[in-house]
Amino acid sequence: MAAVVSKNNKLYNQLMVATVLVVTFIMLVPIYWIASTSFKSYNDSVSIPPTVFFEPEMTGVVKVFTKRTILRKDPSPAKLAKSAWYEKIIFKAGEKVLRASAFPSRLWNSIVICVVSTAIALMMGTFAAYAFSRFKIFGKDDWLFFILSQKMLPPMVVIIPIFLMYRTLGLIDSYSGMILIYTAMNLPFAVWLMKGFVDEIPIEYEEAAMIDGYTRFQAFWKIVLPQSVTGMAATSVFCFITAWNEFALALILAPRNVQTAPPFIPSQVGSGIPDWTAIAAGATIFLIPVMIFTFLLRKHLLRGVTFGAIRK
């Protein structure tokens, strides 16, 4: 039959491919919309009906990086000549720049907290994963279950006592507090995912090395670790993205100085009128690393989202 209907089949297949393209297009429209809004002028961003084609400008991007106030009188030509390019852009929007906004420091906070917590989670996770993979442990499945169950806790449920604990220890709004909580959030994941990767490394390699006189630790350090570099890279990117995207814990535990980007971006509603160009610019800048990482990770996504249970 296959031979007879092959022409029909081909047409059908093409139709399906076309449908896939349409679906992909629809799924991507929201992302395009937010990215394009960051380059719209204020008036284009709130026009009815919405503007699809427009002259791109940097106003929104400059706005998210600056604190501004309303321009009460137009700047003198001399002053205008002295102004930087971004100040001119803001003058054109009827405002003037006062100083830089908190956005760069919020991004920096996000980077510091996510990188450090990822590194710690990865380190502890790899060690634990190795032990769980290679050694006999009493009640191993129960321990693994316990570790994974920590990942299932709803943030809103644990946050009340954590808030109180942090308050007592003076960890609210501190880098160490945020790093600790993000490490705890990612550790179960790191253990499970790394265990999957370590399981795949043939145990014979270490055995051979140990026969050659390596200690157990040397075997782990010199044989197993280099073998699991891919796994560690994938795990750390996953941990990083999870921490990067986290919102609820940061909302409560990092209210100000070490606030990360996710709670900051919605707070850029503008002073008198919601300015979607600035919010969109902030969101877009924030999403760029995630998009890059998604492409880097594409081979490991399935494994990641199932805690290493399904490998492909």
Added chain:
Amino acid sequence: MAVGVHKEATNSQPGLARTGLSDLSIRNLFIIPTIAFLACMNIFPLIWSLFLSFHEWRANLPDEKAVYVGIQHYRDILNDPAFWQTFSLTAQYVLYAVVGELVVGFGVALLLNREMKAKGVITTLLLLPMMMSPAVVGLFWKLLWNPGWGIVNPIFGLANDYAWLSDANRALWAVVITDIWMWAPFVMLLSLAGLSAIPKHLYEAAEIDRASWWFTFRNITLPLVTPLLLIAIIFRTMENFKQFDMIFTMTGGGPGTSTEVHSIRLYRMAFQSWDTGKSSAFAYILLIMVIGISMIYIKYLNKIKER
């Protein structure tokens, strides 16, 4: 689907020269920090809040003494119709969202499960939404749902006064649709894994028997993909049950309480009304529910792994 081989080293291998740490101490050194750390960060605070849930105490007045009230808070919450309303709202949201994600995700996976150019790129593009921050997704969908300058109404040919987020009956649907946009790719990813693992010869045999499309789908495709779909369902159920970020930035629970799922209600109780004792009790009720769902999930995950 390749399932990992699981092998264990026997602890003592006589005859091996070993000068470093013993296996036992390495094992302890590697595992105990992780377990201890998690216990400190999660178990200990939970014991604290269990204690608080039996007391009347406000975290914004830390110097006042906690008053023991027994199970009063639990009784109040379970007898409060508002709680059950929140609960039923959350259940509705979870149900609609998960069903929607399943239908869309599995559907797209069926479409994608064929030879085509740039399949890898397209799949990755489709997966982008689920990697994003739910809070930021909620925020920018708020723009998309705006009846005037948002993009949803023009796309579906609706008038520019067809409100979504400020309409008590439609807000939940807007939240559900956003959730489907974000998480259908997750179901798609799992379904694709299942679909691509189905041996080709089964389809060929069906074709020789001139089996109908529906017959093939029901008797070959579905049974073989079901285990993975179940994982997807349980996982999404649990995650949606915990949902806070996306709804919080999109509607804040409004209008009225029409999208106030229990995480948001809990947030308001705990950090706006500062009713710490009662919200601890509320948190415990949720915790028990989540433990229930996650038990099923982990059991199932283990079962899949063993196959």
Added chain:
Amino acid sequence: MNLLKKLTLGILALTISSALYAQKLTIFWAEWDPANQLQELAEMYTEETGVDVVVETTPWPDFQTKTFTEFAAKGSSFDMVVGDSQWVGAGVKGGHYVKLNDFFKEHKVAETMTAGTVAAYAEYPQGSKNYYAIPTEGDADGWAYRKDWFEDPKEMANFQKKYGYKLDVPETWAQLKDIAEFFHRPDEGRYGVTVYTGKGYDALTMGIENVIFAFGGSLGDYATYKVEGLVNSKETIAAVEYYKELYQFTPPDWGDTFFAEANQVFTQGKVAMSMNYFAFFPALTNKKVNPHVAGTGYFSNPKGPAGRFAALGGQGMSINSYISDSQKKLSYDFLAWFVKEENQRKWAEVGGFTCNKAVLESEAFLNATPFNAAFKETMFMVKDFWAIPEFADLLEPIQRNMHQYIVADQGTAKEGLDNVAREWKEILKKAGYTN
């Protein structure tokens, strides 16, 4: 040493040195124009003294949550907070605000600032002469309207024919509703009115408050803590029902809105009248944002059966009690500079709503913006929400129940207010005010 290492060390050194040597003050406020204006004023202070002053902001809907989370954690990440008028009780009772009695005496604050603002923003408990804040931004609800539409002869004639009186700035709430109805033409993309409907913080309640007081309703007796029969009295119910009637003349998608959305539709030329706090009006004077600057006018709240009232907004600046002594000293220095009349004048010049009597009464202030005259009028008819420490607890039920009735359209005004009364009674009882 490679470049990366050098760079890291450089940044580290910079961070440490700036933390050690620079004198820096952080003032926490909500995200709105006055905060930007305060930043502008602070730049002048920095120029004079070299002390860096940063005004940090967060959106209104979570300003209160954020601040009190910080206080609950005894945090010191901001030195001063420009706290909302209702917070004074909570700030004082929790021990979060530094007592400023000596400062008041030394700088004669109570004498130079208007009595109403001192009582509402600074003093707790009322009449105790204990002060905890420097009145900073006076504020209350008022209205922006489309003067050009109101003065259009054709509209005026049609209005006269339909309602039997002249189209003008409304004198009563009933007239306001007529005008809203008159201009409400959804098919032309024009809407009658915008009022607050926001679910976050206090938006909806502040909007309704204007009407409740004018209708002779009440939010309870602030002295005896009686709420039953007051917050659900006939008058209060009528006021809430009136507000819901106004709600039908609002633009589409108007279910969760506050100042920003109000300004937005106003600048898009879609609405005839827009209720807002005066402090949000500066955005309407930016002709890049509001193309209708010339046709925009302002008026204060109309009369109700019980008179003219406006919901009080406005804030006073308080010192965080958890900061170090050296930061406290810096804060005092700034406040001392801030309360000087010349600097209050500068504050008004950059657009701040000063509470300084002399500046307020000056001709220059009245003419500084198109809305300052209406503002001054309003400041004499203000009334506030509960200012007890439990105000946030009281806000939550009224916000929830009113949103449920007005926006979600469920239940009746009476049911909603009965719920409020019941929940408030419980809260007040729990807090020990009543038995």
